[in-house]
Amino acid sequence: MMTESPRWPDDETMMRVAIEEAETGFRQGGVPVGAALATPDTVLGSGHNERVQRRDPTAHGEIACLRDAGPRASYAGTTLYTTLSPCPMCSGAIILFQIPRVVIAERVTYAGDVDLLRAHGVDVVLWADERCIALMSEFQRRSPQVWSEDIGGR
């Protein structure tokens, strides 16, 4: 049985930044996934999916967020907040940069591969945020083709 990792005091505040990014993306007609990279008290960067807006298939929320945070010598002590369970590319970025902790608002609308992250020692905190589930469900209903292409045609 999986032991659930504990929430930290600022998790809600930091996830709010990621959710606002997702909502911005939704208003722009894009895939509504947002992310924020933070230490326990500071947001280092944030971003949202820009596949539609910039015609950039690699600009998933997590990638846009890491791009916004800029190059770092180390990601020790950081947490990546994301509104949706990370895809293989974004999971690979988390593993590459050895980001130690990831908080995922929901994995109901896209499962991702949380086990892969955990197998690499990432501390994964999994929520079931109703706002994020509703936002992504609405997008998937409106734009099934864009959504399918964003996750590699599955």
Next chain:
Amino acid sequence: MMTESPRWPDDETMMRVAIEEAETGFRQGGVPVGAALATPDTVLGSGHNERVQRRDPTAHGEIACLRDAGPRASYAGTTLYTTLSPCPMCSGAIILFQIPRVVIAERVTYAGDVDLLRAHGVDVVLWADERCIALMSEFQRRSPQVWSEDIGGR
């Protein structure tokens, strides 16, 4: 024993595009990794690592190349040419978008995880290109810190 996948007629030509990207990056003071996405007779996009130039840690050669190629409904029939064995993030992108074939100029200076790609059904063609080995070795010798950070501090 591993069976080596065959070369295709235009592989040399397409890899030349990737190598030129790597050489451009090197001249700019960046990490000299380049990539090209192609069908058997057409280059769809190309790019090089821009961690240094754009201060973008996600701009590995393969990601910059996929960004340059733009959004696609499908990657069926494409080959990704890269001068260096893909890192976890770039391997994840290949897996995400179901890119069926990857030609890697060398994995001597960075091993990557070729087995992961093969486990996902990717046809991996592995070269040991002396030009690429020399270029990356020279960069690693000159800029060990940048190189280490580019692959997550390993």
